[in-house]
Amino acid sequence: MVDNIKGMEAKNNFKLFLPAVSAESNNQIQLISVDLQGETTSVAVFGAENGKVVSKKETAYSTTQFSSVSDLINKFISEHSLQNISKISIAVPGPVINGKSAPERLPWKLDAEEIKSKTQISKVYLINDLEASAYGLGNSCENGMVTIYDSGNSSNGNVAVLAPGAGLGEAGLFWDGECLRPFATEGGHCEFSPRTNDEVEFYQFLNKIYGIVSWESVLSKSGLFNIYRFLRDAKQQRQPEFLTEAIENGTFMEAVINGALEKKDRICTMTVDTFLIFLAREANSLVLKLKATGGLYLSGEIPLMMQKFINKEKFYKNFIISDKMEGILKDIPIYLVTDTKTIINGAAVYAAFYHE
Structure with a gap:
């Protein structure tokens, strides 16, 4: 196991399948990219130049202040007096089917045709946010990722992306022999499966709350x-006053992770340690299902906040546990994505160079 987190090589091994990257019609154009989230949505205007996308202006908005994503985009266009926008690309936290999406954490449904009509921009693309993030990995610089583990025996192959945040995002990149082709999954909504007696008790605790217990109910904010709360209510761990205040103030996640970093209270350490065990197990499952010999990329807000813990042996040792596949798992390189703009950048890459 690597003792110290080290910078990933600049080339980052990403050669994405971008069939329209050489199209002259996609050179020197402006496009709008949107990272659509339940609380705060980021909108940026990008320039597409010589096979690269470059962010020029970006603004964050309170999502619920708008009646539609079209109103939000039109606000951005008006504020920055934008003209000659060729395309709009919207990264959505949920499944996209036939240009439509109805994400659970958003106040409205989305329809690409309706957005075209309301924005008067003829090319509008909806893309799952983790699929967009996968495209964004290819646009990240050498400082956008750090190596958690590298056996030195890695090879080309499929890639897995696991991103716990407001929800649990999971995506893959298929290696076709020459390029990586990103695709979305909804694996975060698969059912959680307990392994130990304590985990069975945890499952039963959540079953009373949710009925069906998905991995998103375990690996997310x-x-x-x-x-x-399982440790507090079922395992009778004391709730310290600073966490009581944090829960009331809506800052629980930051407080419990910082509490573990500072070793302020046992329940903080237990919470983070348990989360990391589950994170390693779901990472294991995703890698095996995708046969992701090209690597595992941990992304999202929570892994970034837990960076100091993820580098410890507890995560890696739980990641490689398998009845028959430990020989494969021990050679899977693991990276932490530190670039917080992969979604909005990736949505721009997808619109600029995947489509004519």
């Missing part, structure tokens, strides 16, 4: 709190 709300999942972190679910682990905590």
Whole structure:
């Protein structure tokens, strides 16, 4: 196991399948990219130049202040007096089917045709946010990722992306022999499966709350709190006053992770340690299902906040546990994505160079 986190090589091994990257019609154009989230949505205007996308202006908005994503985009266009926008690309936290999406954490439904009509921009693309993030990995610089583990025996192959945040995002990149082709999954909504007696008790605790217990109920902001309240309510761990205040103030996630870093209270350490065990196990499952010999990329807000813990042996040792596949798992390189703009950048890459 690597003792110290080290910078990933600049080339980052990403050669994405971008069939329209050489199209002259996609050179020297402006496009709008949107990272659509339940609380705060980021909108940026990009220039597409010589096979690269470059962010020129970006603004963050309170999502719920708008009645539609079209109104939000039109506000951005008006504020920055933008003209000659060729395309719009919207990264959505949920499944996209036939240019439509109805994400659970958003106040509105989305339809690419309706957005075209309301924005008067003829090319509008909706893309799952983790699929967009996968495209964004290819646009990240050498400082956008750090190596958690590298056996030195890695090879080309499929890639897995696991991103716990407001929800649990999971995506893959298929290696076709020459390029990587990103695709979305909804694996975060698969059912959680307990392994130990304590985990069975945890499952039963969540089953009374949710009925069906998905991995998103374990590996997300709300999942972190679910682990905590199980330890507090079922395992009789004391709740310290600073966490009581944090729960009331809506800052629980930051407080419990910082509490573990500073070793302020046992329940903080137990919560983070349990989360990391589950994170390693779901990472294991995703890698095996995708046969992701090209690597595992941990992304999202929570892994970034837990960076100092993820580098410890507890994560890696739980990641390689398998009845028959430990020989494959021990050679899977693991990276932490530190670039917080992969979604909005990736949505721009997808619109600029995947489509004519």
